[in-house]
Each structure stands twice: as structure tokens, then as C-alpha cells.
Amino acid sequence: MRILVSTASRHGSTTGVAVRIAGRLRAGLPDDVVVDELSAAEVADLVPYDAVVLGSAVYLGRWLDDARTLAERLAVQPSRPVWLFSVGPIGDPPKPVEEPAEVGDIVRATHARGHRLFAGRLDRHELGFAEKAVVMALRVADGDFRDSDAIDAWGTQIATELSRAESEPA
Numbered sequence: 001m002r003i004l005v006s007t008a009s010r011h012g013s014t015t016g017v018a019v020r021i022a023g024r025l026r027a028g029l030p031d032d033v034v035v036d037e038l039s040a041a042e043v044a045d046l047v048p049y050d051a052v053v054l055g056s057a058v059y060l061g062r063w064l065d066d067a068r069t070l071a072e073r074l075a076v077q078p079s080r081p082v083w084l085f086s087v088g089p090i091g092d093p094p095k096p097v098e099e100p101a102e103v104g105d106i107v108r109a110t111h112a113r114g115h116r117l118f119a120g121r122l123d124r125h126e127l128g129f130a131e132k133a134v135v136m137a138l139r140v141a142d143g144d145f146r147d148s149d150a151i152d153a154w155g156t157q158i159a160t161e162l163s164r165a166e167s168e169p170a
């Protein structure tokens, strides 16, 4: 079995979430299962993959283009289980609590088994001028609000579902 964990990220925090998920998949599945971690822009061929976990950072209520493009490619090749996640909400408690509006459509198009919204990380020093202006207008505080336990639990849940599917008779 070969699994793709792929993300679109501007400042690395979504990639960090993907690294944790990939770690839980490796820990929860047999040694011969291969887990590839690639940015959404790097994915040349989906054919080798038996399952895909795709995530995107959320900016101004939307997924990043590279993640949307990969989701469109998954939608036209719906032959494998897909899980989706978004990384965005900032603060304690993290806000906004709503899923990005387009996620429902992406879930339906890819026949995703699930979607999770995870809190993100904000560091003004990493932002460009326009991004800083948005963050100032929204009055959000810097910090790393990612919930490692929630991310690990979801990765373990996906591993459990995949190992069940592997052990079912064909």
C-alpha cells in the first residue's frame, strides 16, 4: 500500500500538521506501507496511491490554489479513499470556528471520507506586507495554536481505517 500525504502551505504550519499525520500513519500501519509526503504542487502522478490525505492552509476563507487543483485531480480519479483537512483558525479559543465555505463542495467532489479543521500558527515575522495588513485589521494574536493531540488522534484514526480495509477479504 502507498499513501500520499500532501499539503499546500505558505508559511509551513500546514506542512507541520502533515508531518505529524504521516508519522501516525507510519506508526499505525505495517512496515511495508509507504507514506509519501509531498507538497500539492509536487504531485506528478496520483495513480500509484491507494489512499490520499490532502490538507490546505486557509487564507481569507479559501484553500490555497495548489490544494484545490490537487482536489480537482482527485475528483476525476475517484478510485481511492481520501481524507481532507484545513489549517487556519488562530487564537485561544481558535477562530473562526466555521469550516471554509468551499470545503463542503471539495468533500463532495472528492468523495472524501472526512474533513478536519485544525487550528493554525501565526508569526507576524514570517508575513509579507499585505498579509500583515490583513492580520492587523483582524486583530489576531501571534502564536502556535496547533493541537498535536487532535492531529495525532486523527492520523491514528485514518491508520485504523486503512488497516481494517487491508485486512478485509478482497
Ligand SMILES: Cc1cc2nc3c(=O)[nH]c(=O)nc-3n(C[C@H](O)[C@H](O)[C@H](O)COP(=O)(O)O)c2cc1C
Pocket: 008, 009, 010, 011, 012, 013, 014, 015, 057, 058, 059, 060, 061, 062, 087, 088, 089, 090, 095, 096, 119, 120, 121, 122, 127, 130, 131, 132, 134, 135
Ligand atoms: C493574511 C492571512 C489571512 C488568513 N485568513 C484566514 C482565514 O480566512 N481563515 C482561517 O481560519 N485562518 C486564516 N489565516 C490563518 C492561517 O490559515 C494560519 O496562519 C495557518 O496556520 C497558515 O498556514 P501555513 O503556515 O501552512 O501557511 C490567515 C492568515 C493570514 C496571514
